[in-house]
Amino acid sequence: MEQITRQIEWNVTLWMQVFLYVGAFAGVLIAGWRLSKRYRVWKLGRSPNVQVSIPRSLANVLAWILNRGKMPRDGFASLMHFLILWGFIILFIGTTLVFLEQQTPLHFFYGTFYLVASAVIDLGGVAFLLGLSMAVYRRYLQKKERLKASAWVGALLALMIAIGVTGFLLEGFRISVTMPGFEKVSFVGYGLALMLRAGGLATAELTRLHRADWLLHAALSIAFFGLATVYFFRHIIVSVLSVALRPIRARGALRPYELSPQASPSGSVFDMTWKDLLDADACTACGRCTSVCPATTTGKALDPRAVVLKLSDLVGRHASRRNGATPSAFDTITERELWDCTTCGACVYECPVDIEVFDKIIDLRRQLVDIGKISTAARGCLEGLERRQNPWDYPPAQRATWSETLNLPAIAAGKKPEWVYWIGCAGAFEPSAQSISRAMVDILRQAKVDFVVLGSEERCTGDPARRMGDEGLFQRFRNKNLETFRRHGVHKIVTHCPHCFNTFKNEYRNGGEPEFEVIHHSQLLSHLISEGKIRLTRSAADKQVTFHDPCYLGRHNGEFAAPRKVVDSLPGMKRVEMTRSREKSFCCGGGGGQMWLESSGQQRVENVRLTEARQTGASLVATACPFCKVMLETASVTAGRQDQVKIKDISELVSETMER
């Protein structure tokens, strides 16, 4: 009986083998050398305050591979990438098996194993080519806007397709000459062989063609190895690193500013951390960040992918130069771009390789602030914050004015109430947010919650200062507020502002254990409703409501359920969702300091969001953030539509419908 195997390196002469091994070795060497040059540049970055632990890195990568959590968000791309990646991996393993069989004493490539492996490898090849054709379709036929069809990408795609095709042909030629029956399992190769035979080619000719194709296939593969660390191919290796080294920290927490106090920032890319530089090189240029960015999609200067790629470009420029001047990020990244970001976090959520996109933007903003070159509006806001402790520049003495007639229980020595209700600057100063504070007080009293307020002892949490780039100012606020909390023994805080909530929850612990518990009012309200402490019985005028997810409640802190539960408990009202909701929610345009900055670009973010809300047909937009409320209200007023759609905080809705 014939042995089920094949002669490895059939029809391959010694010099061909030498060519392959020397070439492959050189290819890997070139790729490694290129990578090492970039590695040397990464190392010039500052060291971030993260510890690298190998087990955690492995766990990160494993989790990333297993759940592929992010890919299904774009079905077609996900399938495409899956096919290319796994096709490639299978083919790579197949080639390795052949190599092991031939070059080592191991002998396993026969019998059933041979049959199964052959079939699987063919399957892998099909997947690889199918995935690549999908990529071609997307780029060149569908012309997806976010994918830039650059010449490089085209060339690299062509290279991979050529490798796949020559590989199959190789198999076809081989089988067409030897024609063993069991090779039917290599279904593609066998099919090709039959076709070649039917084409009437003589054996000698086929053997010659096989040899030529073998050389071509080898040369292309060598080229692939050599190019494995250029352009977006680089992500094949670097993205694994960026995922592995992903820092552990809450989504909503910005990382600390790690520039030493003595250093004077210059926008030098080496004032960024090595992780930032590595991240930039891990970018696949997929453009998913850009496609969801509220700044880009409303025609502003910022394009998050461009920022990442510009950084990568600077790394590259430095890598290819011996001792030139340190490249400055501000050579290519403009101030306008950096100030357009709302810190909505959509980019980070979307990025398939876990690049911390907007953290880099904020880090560069911090450098701009340290240099002092910022817009008058930003300067006014930051100076007002420093002197008057609120971003609206109101006198701090007026902080408690809104509540003068309410006779609120103030915090006092010896009193140990369960909750501190934190009003926040918006709730205290901004008229349309004051109504949220009033509604909350109303509800807390109705539900007999034991609470106090800090009154004029409140000051900004530091969220706007931090997101506008003045880290020192943020730390000052944090220290002062923590001091107030300690002095009064505060241990439970409820706030209606997701920005305050996020800052308290994620940025006040400073690496240690949290000193107090903080919840968002949506969580308290949903709890009070389910406990029966408040009952919503009076039906409201509106029949349909849509809920706008605040970025700092939803995407940054994962709270989607509680506010929806509150909305769903409103009697006689039906909730309809907007096209983009929950994790994919679109920003209101007010975060990251944008509330106080000038807006650029063709459209305003809040107008886009309001239009989207109106498209649901709902007459009421509910939200759970004073900033979102103010922004959407502004949009509705400027569009001359404030009668058509109302914007309310969930607490106002609860207070209106609650049984008294």
Add this chain to the structure above:
Amino acid sequence: MKLAVCVKEVLDSRLPLQVVAQTGEVAHLGSERVALINPSDRAALEVSLILRDQNPGSRVEVFSACAAGEEDALYFAVARGADSVERLVQNGHLAGPPYTALLLANRFANEKFDLICCGDETLDNSSAMVGPLIAELLDYPQVTGVTKVRECSRGKLLAERSLDRGHRELVEMELPGVATFKIEAAEPRYVSVRRLEQARRREIAVRQLDIEPSKSRLPGWPGSEKKVPPRARVKKKFTPDANLPPAERVKMIMAGGMAPQQSSQSSAILEGDPDYLSEQLFRFLRHHEFV
């Protein structure tokens, strides 16, 4: 070029202020004391720093005649990039703008500076006399209320001052000299808290100067010469007629209600592209001497 900048710390006037009855001092109501660099001094500092960066090899030295604990303006100058800062104190207890000027002038008599920059007036005293007095005491030329520096090189300063009705004056001054600046002379840069705190760690040099006020000819302060405000004439309060077109109203306000009613020609509705509109608007403003 050697540049000297005179600065002063003032209380933030946007926070509620009160006068403490016992001492007659001004303090913040309730909240903690919030001090800042006097806004026009900040503009003067910014102008000098820009001049320094334009003229390689230049230095900016910053001076403040103030008591210990009132050095905020000096720390700010450090954080903003001044080359050196110095606090001046005198042997006696003579206070007030004339003595501030005397102290500073004494300091500058010892060491020559090409340009001495001051804010044109402070938020608190508003005397606007320190800069001019320094110039008088040193016998230097002076230009006050500068709103823009056109050029400063080769021993000359070319500066703009703004006059009434949008008119501008271009002045040339020989150096060394004294210039006082209005707030709009430069858009000041932001100084981050990180930099400010870093600056606060710095030791500030103190220089004690002996001055004898008796020998100098100084105006009194405050109140030795009584300022008698002109008697207010009884005048009907002016409000423009709400029925007039906006342009007419603006004109009446600008002229203090004295503008004669003009014929219908004075207002018009223009339509067209922005270039055309701005051109026409500018002509209109020019014609009516708004600019």
